[in-house]
Amino acid sequence: DSGVTQTPKHLITATGQRVTLRCSPRSGDLSVYWYQQSLDQGLQFLIQYYNGEERAKGNILERFSAQQFPDLHSELNLSSLELGDSALYFCASSAQGTFTGELFFGEGSRLTVL
Amino acid sequence: KNQVEQSPQSLIILEGKNCTLQCNYTVSPFSNLRWYKQDTGRGPVSLTIMTFSENTKSNGRYTATLDADTKQSSLHITASQLSDSASYICVVSASSGGGADGLTFGKGTHLIIQP
Numbered sequence: 001d002s003g004v005t006q007t008p009k010h011l012i013t014a015t016g017q018r019v020t021l022r023c024s025p026r027s028g029d030l031s032v033y034w035y036q037q038s039l040d041q042g043l044q045f046l047i048q049y050y051n052g053e054e055r056a057k058g059n060i061l062e063r064f065s066a067q068q069f070p071d072l073h074s075e076l077n078l079s080s081l082e083l084g085d086s087a088l089y090f091c092a093s094s095a096q097g098t099f100t101g102e103l104f105f106g107e108g109s110r111l112t113v114l
Numbered sequence: 115k116n117q118v119e120q121s122p123q124s125l126i127i128l129e130g131k132n133c134t135l136q137c138n139y140t141v142s143p144f145s146n147l148r149w150y151k152q153d154t155g156r157g158p159v160s161l162t163i164m165t166f167s168e169n170t171k172s173n174g175r176y177t178a179t180l181d182a183d184t185k186q187s188s189l190h191i192t193a194s195q196l197s198d199s200a201s202y203i204c205v206v207s208a209s210s211g212g213g214a215d216g217l218t219f220g221k222g223t224h225l226i227i228q229p
Contacts, residue, residue, distance in 0.1 A: 042222060
């Protein structure tokens, strides 16, 4: 158990809809990272938050947004969903604000868009 | 552009045999190299982290090596078990630390252990 909690584990929705994925980092970790993993693809970095502030941005679509709350949990909002958004979405946390420290991954949220 | 290349893409071996997975990287400036194990549909789990000065690091039956001069790493699995079936991902961290290029992921090697 990495200590990173993601909900929901599975989500099935229709095209055009909006969903919210939630992540609670390990106790004491200030950084949260979001990654997307499509079928048989590598992990694609979406966005990082550190202590409530956006720290780094990757290949995140404009239809996607994220935030980190004062209690350090984070939410990833996906809107106007398309079939291609079906993927596993992972959250990871670390103590540092940089990428040099160890990352701890959650078990992921599997999103299926029909 | 920072890149991490892993080989082979996939590998099938018999239970009890050894295997070696390869990782070549072009990441600068280098901070550390990690190997993760990802079971199907699960989150990646860290196996080892190596910095520039470390040549080898073990975690049970897993041994990682790093040659910072040639920018190559390998992950050796000894006496494979069925539970070793997974994807193994090489990840390199840049010492600039931040930005979207802070971590570069390989696409992984898909390992299948057959009984």
